[in-house]
Amino acid sequence: METIFSEKHRLRNSKTELFGGELVEPFERPSRAEYIIDRVRAVNLGPVSEPDDFGMDPILAIHDKGFIDFLLTAWTDWQAEGFKGEAMPTVWPARRMSTHIPNHIEGRLGYYALACETTISDGTWEAAYAAAQVALTGAERVSAGAPAAFALCRPPGHHAAIDMYGGYCFVNNAAVAAQHLLDKGAKRIAVLDVDFHHGNGTQDIFDARDDVLFVSLHGDPMDAFPHFLGHADETGTGKGESFTINYPLPPNTDFATWRAALAKALVHIKDYAPDALIVSLGVDTFETDPISFFKLQSEDFSTYGADIAGLGLPTLFVMEGGYDIEEIGINTVNVLQGFEQAN
Numbered sequence: 001m002e003t004i005f006s007e008k009h010r011l012r013n014s015k016t017e018l019f020g021g022e023l024v025e026p027f028e029r030p031s032r033a034e035y036i037i038d039r040v041r042a043v044n045l046g047p048v049s050e051p052d053d054f055g056m057d058p059i060l061a062i063h064d065k066g067f068i069d070f071l072l073t074a075w076t077d078w079q080a081e082g083f084k085g086e087a088m089p090t091v092w093p094a095r096r097m098s099t100h101i102p103n104h105i106e107g108r109l110g111y112y113a114l115a116c117e118t119t120i121s122d123g124t125w126e127a128a129y130a131a132a133q134v135a136l137t138g139a140e141r142v143s144a145g146a147p148a149a150f151a152l153c154r155p156p157g158h159h160a161a162i163d164m165y166g167g168y169c170f171v172n173n174a175a176v177a178a179q180h181l182l183d184k185g186a187k188r189i190a191v192l193d194v195d196f197h198h199g200n201g202t203q204d205i206f207d208a209r210d211d212v213l214f215v216s217l218h219g220d221p222m223d224a225f226p227h228f229l230g231h232a233d234e235t236g237t238g239k240g241e242s243f244t245i246n247y248p249l250p251p252n253t254d255f256a257t258w259r260a261a262l263a264k265a266l267v268h269i270k271d272y273a274p275d276a277l278i279v280s281l282g283v284d285t286f287e288t289d290p291i292s293f294f295k296l297q298s299e300d301f302s303t304y305g306a307d308i309a310g311l312g313l314p315t316l317f318v319m320e321g322g323y324d325i326e327e328i329g330i331n332t333v334n335v336l337q338g339f340e341q342a343n
C-alpha cells in the first residue's frame, strides 16, 4: 500500500497543551508521525510519496471561509496583542449569549474553538494545510483505482467541523477527502471512524447528508472527550437521517466487545454499498494510551484491519490519533498490514 506523507507535519509543533490545569508538552507532537513513517519503511509497506497540491478549493468545499481566514491569521493576530504564550481561547459563546463574531482575537478564538487544550502557534496553519493535501492525494489515488492508500496526516482532523477547531484538529482531512471522492464521481462514501474519540467534526459536517455514511466506535461521551457529541441517539438529520451511526463504548472496553461493535458497523457499511471507504484511523484505542480507556493490544489492530478488508471496498486510511508514541508505528501499520494480508 502506498503511503502519502509530508515532512511539513513538523511545522505543527506547539509547545503547550492545557491538561489537568497544567501546561504540558502536547500529546499530539511531531514524533508521532516519525514513529509511524519509520515503521512503514521498516516493514516495506510500500512506496512513500509526497502529496500533490490541490490548493484551497477542496478545503473550502468543507469549511467556512471565515473560519479558514481565522486560522490563517490567528497566530499573527495573537502575537500582535503582545501575548507571551501560544494562542488559546478563554471565553466562549455559551448558552443564551450572542453569536456575533467578535473582532478581537480572544473573542474569535472562543467563537471558532470547541475546546481550549489545542493551542495555535507558528506553523500550525501550514501543517494543517499540508495534512489536507496528504488526504486529498490519498483520495486521488483511490479514485484512480488503487485498492487502498494510507494518508499519514498530522495534525489529525476528525474533531474539526465546518467552522470549529479543537481536539488537536484544524482541517477535517477525512471529510475533505470524502468530498473529493464525491467530486470525482463517487455516489456514496462511507467514513468509519475507529479513533478512540468520537469524530464530532466529521459527523457534524455530514449530519444532514445522505451521500456520506458516518459510522463511529468511540469512548462514550458521558466519560470521554469530546463529551458533547457521539451518543447512540444521534442518527443524522433531514435527508441524512439514518446515515450517522454511533457506537459509544464504556471505560475498559476490551477487544472482544470492540470487535463486536465493529462487526455491526461493517454490516451497515456493506448495506450502504459505498463506492469507497475512508477509515479515520486513530490507534488511541491501545491499552496503554495515556489519554484513553480502551484495552486493545497490538495484535488486535492486525485482526481488525483484516475485518475491514472483508468489505472488499477501495479504502483510504486517514491518520487521526494515538498517543502511546513508542507503539504508535506498530499499531498503525498492523492495521494496514492486517488489511492488506486479508485481501
Ligand code: OKP
Binding pocket: 117, 156, 158, 159, 167, 168, 195, 196, 197, 198, 225, 282, 284, 291, 320, 321, 322
Ligand atoms: C484527538 B484525537 C483528556 C482530554 C482530551 C483532547 C483529546 C483530543 C484527541 N483528559 N483532550 O481524537 O485523537
Ligand code: ZN
Binding pocket: 195, 196, 197, 282, 284, 320, 321, 322
Ligand atoms: Zn483520538
